[in-house]
Amino acid sequence: MANKKLTLALYTGSVDKLTAAGVILGGAAAEDMDVDIFVLLQAAHAFKKENAMADEYFAEIIDKKDEFLASLKRLNAPHWTEAFKTAKEMTNVKIHICGFAGKVWHGEKLDDFIDLADDICGIGEYISSAEEADINLFI
Amino acid sequence: MNEEELKSLKVDKSVDARGTSCPGPLLAAKKAIGQIEKGQIMEVLSADEGTRRDIPKWCNKKGFDYLGTLEESGYFKIFLRK
Numbered sequence: 563m564a565n566k567k568l569t570l571a572l573y574t575g576s577v578d579k580l581t582a583a584g585v586i587l588g589g590a591a592a593e594d595m596d597v598d599i600f601v602l603l604q605a606a607h608a609f610k611k612e613n614a615m616a617d618e619y620f621a622e623i624i625d626k627k628d629e630f631l632a633s634l635k636r637l638n639a640p641h642w643t644e645a646f647k648t649a650k651e652m653t654n655v656k657i658h659i660c661g662f663a664g665k666v667w668h669g670e671k672l673d674d675f676i677d678l679a680d681d682i683c684g685i686g687e688y689i690s691s692a693e694e695a696d697i698n699l700f701i
Numbered sequence: 702m703n704e705e706e707l708k709s710l711k712v713d714k715s716v717d718a719r720g721t722s723c724p725g726p727l728l729a730a731k732k733a734i735g736q737i738e739k740g741q742i743m744e745v746l747s748a749d750e751g752t753r754r755d756i757p758k759w760c761n762k763k764g765f766d767y768l769g770t771l772e773e774s775g776y777f778k779i780f781l782r783k
Contacts, residue, residue, distance in 0.1 A: 588724030637722040
């Protein structure tokens with residue numbers, strides 16, 4: 563039986579949403595789902611090499627950012643890049659950087675982004691992936 | 702299985718995931734299940750309430766037998782047979 567498929571579009575590059583994405587990816591990895599991640603506009607900023615581990619994160623709820631980050635430490639929760647890496651090691655996860663989004667943040671080449679990224683793609687690939695997916699999330 | 706039966710189980714593999722939060726225990730279980738044979742028994746130690754609900758569902762989807770959960774002081778022992 564073919565693996566089920568999750569298509570996950572990341573719009574925001576905020577640390578809280580990326581952490582949520584990492585948890586969802588863990589669930590998908592536990593079930594051996596195939597996962598396509600599309601890194602769209604603001605998220606592409608977080609995927610740039612110089613930004614992924616930066617101290618100054620965006621957060622959805624900015625005045626709770628410090629409390630949120632402290633809680634992650636208290637709960638021994640991995641940084642989102644670690645959660646993504648673990649999922650990639652456990653199941654078939656492909657991370658696609660939207661070419662337009664990359665350019666918005668002056669990222670022209672795959673090498674401008676963290677090593678987790680697999681390729682730079684156009685929106686057609688997202689649409690095709692979402693058409694085939696059992697679960698399609700845009701967060 | 703009832704509490705007495707769970708307590709008397711001979712466990713082939715124990716996974717201590719008490720230091721991790723969701724989805725850590727589930728991923729630890731996923732990694733460890735590859736290290737035991739079909740028919741063998743694994744216990745997962747987790748302090749995460751969500752894992753207590755996730756493991757039975759995961760077992761159901763993956764074709765493993767969920768045997769039951771013992772509530773210990775501050776954590777759960779979750780048993781399954783591959």
